[in-house]
Amino acid sequence: MELITAHYIIEAVGWLAVLLKVATLSMHSMIRLRMLAMVSSVCFIIYSGVLQIWPLLAIEITLLSINAFHLYQFIALRRLVTDLTDDSKPDFSAAMTYGQKSVIKAGDVIFKKGDPVDSLYYLAEGRVEVEDQHVYVDAGKIFGEMAFFNSNAARSATVRCLEDAIVYELNEKRFTRLQYEDPEFAMAVMRLVTRRLVANAAHPQEAHSE
Template sequence: MEFITTNHMIEAVGWLAVLFKLATFSMNSMIWLRVLVILSSVCFVIYSALFQIWPLLAIEIILLSMNAYRLYELIALRRLVTHMTDDSEADFSAAMAYGKKREIQAGDVLFEKGDPVDSLYYIAEGLVEIEGQDVTVPAGNIFGEMAFFNSSAQRMATVHCVEDTVVYELNEKRFTRLQYEDPKFAMAVMRLVTKRLVANAAHTH
């Protein structure tokens, strides 16, 4: 009788794992989806270990590890978004690890109005000026990103270097990869784009 009861309990754990797995299909929140998948994997690990179903045990341990890591990433991103304020200083230095380094002399034009969009730039050293807008961009900032969010795919202004400048150039492929791999950078870019859009609208009106 005790043996039957124990087997029933183990089987109940297996059915609980199935229920958690089915519940994931009704989730709209990625965090709760990951939580349910993790709970399902934990139940399947217990179930397969007790019944010695080794292939199932192996795959569920792997899935448990992967989903636990993804859950950690989601929670970290949520904390980042929560703690970022308008007064916090944006950090774009991650672009140096992905971009192509270019050294440009003072007075040289980086790109002209109407040129096709191919890259955005992070300024490691120096200073650039956006012509016609009386705007200068110092080191530690990015520029040229607005074109990636513009359907015209053309530069909206000419940019030249006020002094000797070192930039890191990111094409669209590298920019997309950096946003995916570094959520902090992606959030900083979105905040910058929003601020510049608001500023441009205010200037227009």
């Protein structure tokens, strides 16, 4: 009798795992979807472990690990968005990991007005000027990023070094990769772009996008 009861319990766990797996298809929230998928995997692990269905056990252990990792990423990103305030200082230093380093002398031009858009830049050291717009960029900031969001795909200003500078260049491919791999960097860029778009709309004569 006990064996029969245990058999029915394990079978019920298996069916519960199936129902939970199907239920994930109706989830609109990625966090809830991952959580439900993890519970389903736990049920499948119990079911396949007791019945010694090793391929299913291996698959579900793998899926549990993957979903746990993605759940952590989603929660971390949501916490990051929640914690960010308008007064928080953006951190673009991750660009040094992915960008191509260049040492540029004072007076040299980084790009000219009308040049095709191919990169954005992180200024690690030095100071640059956006000519004709009286805009200055100090170390720790990025410039040239607005052009990635501009359908004209051409530089709207010339940028020249006022001091010897160390610059990290991110082409579009590296920029896109960095956004996916470092959510904090992506949020910092989006906040900066949003602020500049709002400022440009409010004061078009003082617009300073590159």
